[in-house]
Amino acid sequence: MKLDRDTRKVTAWLDRALADSGLTQAEFAAALGTSPSRFSTYRSGRTKPTAAFCFRAQRIAQGLAATRRARVMSAPVTAKIIRDTDDEDWAWRMLLQGRDHLRMLLEDGDDTVCAWEAAPPSTGSAGFDTLLAVLTRREFDQVGVEPPAWCEPRCLPEPWIPDHPFLTREQVIAKTPEFLKELNVFVPARDLVTA
Structure with missing residues (x-):
């Protein structure tokens, strides 16, 4: 499946949020209140998440990364x-x-x-x-x-x-x-x- 430019940016954004979170995909999905399978479809571009979900994922991931750095x-x-x-x-x-x-x-x-x-x-x-x-x-x-x-x-x-x-x-x-x-x-x- 070929993804359009905006969808590729969204999937890259979610990949980055997952990496920043320091959690596994299943843990991060649960932390965001969604299922691992749903989060996987967001990351693959098969399903488009809401803008609010993307912003929340980024914000929480950055918070988790910052708390880890600050111990x-x-x-x-x-x-x-x-x-x-x-x-x-x-x-x-x-x-x-x-x-x-x-x-x-x-x-x-x-x-x-x-x-x-x-x-x-x-x-x-x-x-x-x-x-x-x-x-x-x-x-x-x-x-x-x-x-x-x-x-x-x-x-x-x-x-x-x-x-x-x-x-x-x-x-x-x-x-x-x-x-x-x-x-x-x-x-x-x-x-x-x-x-």
């Missing part, structure tokens, strides 16, 4: 680290560090905050997925910036009450903030505070 976590990086560890304490630390990096970007008005618009892959835990989504949403809400679509948290079907080293199950439930209880996630408020 700042994004939502996909945070989720991947959580998924790849067997150490639950490390997973908690990385979740909070990712949230703190987002907070810093938002407070500084940094343009690379668009890296957090990239939908993360699953952490491998519905509880951590929900917690990452709700904490991300709260950070965006607190500065009056529209949160990304991916961080619309969904209530878990069953309560998620991670083991706590010092508190009983009942104490964890009692010390959990309402915004988490509504989602069936039970984590004491003090465990969400970082120094």
